Amino acid sequence: MSDKGVWNQDWIEVQQKYWENLTEMGRKAMGMQTPTKSPWENAMNHWWQTISPGAPDPAREFMEKILEQGKTFFRMADQFAQNLQGTAPTTDWPEALNKVLGDLQKTFTDGAQGMGTESLHKMMAFWEMPLDNWQRMVSSLSLMPGDLLRNMPHGMDFERYLSAPGLGYTREGEAQQKEILRLMMEYQRELQEYTQFFSNLGSLAVERMQQKTSQLSEDGQTIESARALYDLWIVSCEEVYGEQVMTPQYAEIHGNLVNTLMAFKKHMSQMVDENLGAFNMPTRSEIHTLQDRLQETRRENKQLRRELDELREKVDKLTTTRLSAASEKKAAPRKKAAVKKKAANNQTAASKTKARPAS
Amino acid sequence: MIPIDIRADKLAQEMYDYGQKLGRGVENLLNAEKIDTGVTPRVEIYREDKLTLYRYQASGQVIQNRTPLLIVYALVNRPYMADLQENRSTIKNLLDAGQDVYLIDWGYPDGADRCLTLDDYINGYIDRCVDVILKRHKQTQINLLGICQGGTFSLCYSAMHPTKVKNLITMVTPVDFKTPDNMLSNWVQHMDIDLLVDTLGNIPGELLNWTFLSLKPFSLTGQKYVNMVDVLEDADKVKNFLRMEKWIFDSPDQAGETFRQFIKGFYQQNGLIEGTIKIGNRSVDLKNINIPVLNIYAEQDHLVPPDASKALRNLVGTKDYTELSFPGGHIGIYVSGKAQAQVPPAIGTWLDERS
Structure with a gap:
């Protein structure tokens, strides 16, 4: 591995070693356990920690996105490589491959408590992208962080409390407070539906990847790089996603998610308006x-x-x-007069000529 | 045969290469400085509220079409996509093809623009821009080029003001909003648009960004950045990428009332197909369009599927209807090298033949 750039291998190795030692010392001092991260992921993290302070904010954000995606596909390749290592080319690889894909599927079907390694869970976090995008968008529209609306109290007792009528002088205010809590809960319910929908899609995407790898085998093709494996995973995910979000079921889930959030925000806005009115401020x-x-x-x-x-x-x-x-009308008589005048002049001149004696 | 065979040494080499590219890329990112967009020289002709009408200046001694060409861009995203950089500029290539190009820049609407309606945009802003151009050129008709939503606006305008438009070009323009492959359409069918607009007022650009990224979330928020690693070592390509990135996230808010009318009337009720669109106090009947029409669509368009555009053929009154398909996507049709070589010259030829 040769390198002519500024980030040469020796320098990276020295830096990596330094950070590993320092991190390990810190961990021991704090009485923490050694993390289960793979060595390459540590190396990438260390490398980035050393250079990121020098990068301006936009570049840093951008590089972090690239780095995160890089980790996703190396994580994935690592998982496959470990499981398929040493399998015979003609006999036991399908079983090994099905095991990796099966473990992947379990991370969806069993949730966070399910089977599978930490790296599998991280890889599956990829399927949280649409949800993550939604959360970011919600946060950008509100002073409250998006997560706040995710963790509202719920359950039968809470619903019973909300359905109890308000009492006394403050009953209207109480009713409003209850209404906003009810709307929050409705939004949370729809958000769970949305999350569940994507969780199911993740499982379908694994199935699609299984089909695609079988097809590759039939066609006599082999994936030999982490990047090609990642691309296959993306294609599988996009295909499944593209099919499922076109269904009437998703249209309803999507519509309900947006509508419940808006209902909540509208009610909140009305409450803010009432308070502004009380302070004699424009609403x-x-x-x-x-x-x-x-x-x-x-x-x-x-x-x-x-x-x-x-x-x-x-x-x-x-x-x-x-x-x-x-002006034409005016010009017309003048013209006539001019013509007459000219004719008269000519006549005078002629008579003068006639009158002049021949020399 | 094993379909996945990733050897440890190859994986190590791949990781090393990835790190190296990233390392060198940091330098290019640091050196990227300010990202410029909009490269062709232009002069401001007219300004009203947030809108600016520009006229672009041709560089060479090209004989210009006597009928000016007005580009109407969408309200979504910014029109510099049509003039992104020196070697990717639809506008520059239209000038080179002999067209006298004007463009409406809608600006960034704010809260004060919340109650602008489709009538304000189409029978107000667009019509006044057309009048300004006609007066300058002492002409009675212009050529109109509508892009995406701007194409839908241009169709409505041409149907309501048929005497002012000589030739109409629509690019990646939705007409049938309910084709089975229209993802955006499926998503808005259950949305309570009145509630959305009544709550938010103007529709924030972030909401639109989320919607567009959700069309292909894994490619657009993940894979794209991995692919980027391959070009990080090339400073020019890094700049191109960042320029495109800037455009994607440069989403103006949408005037609330216009958004309400557009989504309900076009997306939910499919008004152009059903003949139910009414703008201001005028009905829009596409059969009124009897001028030549050139309809350009992208074969791999994930925002406006080809069938959504091709529906125009049976709706307009004209007999001079031409379709031009481009083998690319919704964005590629403005910026890819192939598009630059094909689309603007084709528009120029088509217009010159009808001037």
Whole structure:
């Protein structure tokens, strides 16, 4: 392995060793157990820890994304390589392969408590991407972190509490509080449906990958790199995902997820408005009314301006036409007079010529 | 034969190579500096609210088509996609093909624009831009090129103002919003759009980003970054990647009322097919479009499936209808080398033949 770049192998190895030793010392001092991470994952982490402080924020974020994906596919390759190592080319590999894929599937069907190694679970976390994207989006729309809405209390007792009527002078406020909790719970229920849907898809994606590897075997092809294995996994995931999110069932899950979140946010916004009103401050609904009226006025203004411009143009045209007609009319008698004058002059000149004696 | 045979030494080498590429890539990322977009020189012609109308300047001594060409881009994402970089610019290639190019930049709507409607956009902004151009050129008709949602707007405009448009070009434009392969359409069918708009006001760009990334989540939020490692060592390619990345996440918020009307009328009710679209106080009847139409679609478009665009053929009144298919995706049709070589010259020729 030769290298001419700045991140040469010796330097990386020295850095890796240094970090490993330091981390190990720290771990012993804290009485912690040795983590189960694979050596290459440690190496990648160490390498990144050494260079990341020098990177600006956007570049760091970007590199972390790449690094995380890199870990995913090396993790996957490692898992397959370990299980398939030493299997005979013609006999026992299908069994070994089915075992890895079966373990993968168990991580979906049994949840976090299921069978499988830590690295399998991490690999399957890949299927949390759509959910993760949703959480990020929800967080960006709210002052509250997205996770807050994920961990609301629920259960029969809580629902009974919510269904109890409010009492006394503060009953309206109490009812509002209960309503927002109810809406939060509804959202949480839909979020669980959404999560469950993706969990099922993960299992289907493993099945699809199994089919694809069998096909490769039939075609006499072999995957020899971590990257090719990762690409096959992506294709399997996208295929299954593409099929399932086109179903009416998903349309409903997706719609319910968005609708329940919006219902919750709308109610919250109404409560905020009521508090703003109590402080004699402009509310969002008042601002909306003002915006609507203002836009209507602007619309009318623009329409009137256009009509005015058109009328002005017509008037200008008419004026120009009349003026030119008038000037033509004026010019016409002058022309006649000029012709008469010219004729008279000619006559005078002729008589003068006639009168002049021949020289 | 074993279908997966990853040897330990090969895996170690692959990991080493990956680390090396990443290491060198850090330097290119650090040196990437500011990412520029929009390369062709242009002048501002008209401004109204957040909208700016630009005219692009041709570089060479090309004989220009006397009828100006107005590009109407979508409200979603930014129009610099059509002029991304020197060697990937649909606009530059249209200029080279002899077209006098104008473009509407919608800007970034904010809360004050929440109540803008489709009528404001189509019969208001677009129509006033058209008038400005016609007045400048002392012409009575323009050529119109609508991209994606801008294509849908252009169809509506041409149907409602048939005397002002000489030729119409639609690019990756949805017409039938309920084809069986339309993922976006399936997702919005159960959404309560009134609740969404009443709650959020304007629709945040983040919500749109999430929606578009969700079309292919594993490729767009995972694999894309792994593929990136292969080009990290090339500073120019890193810049190209970052430029595209900037565009993808540069999503303006959507004016709430327009979003409400567009999703309900077009996506949920499939109004162009059903003939139920009404904008302001005018009905949109595509049979009113009797001018020449060039409909360009991408064969691997995951946002606007080909069938969603091709439905236009049977809806317009014109007999001069041409389809042009491009073997690529929704984005590739503006930026791929193949698209640059094929699409703008084809538009130029088609327009010149009808000028």
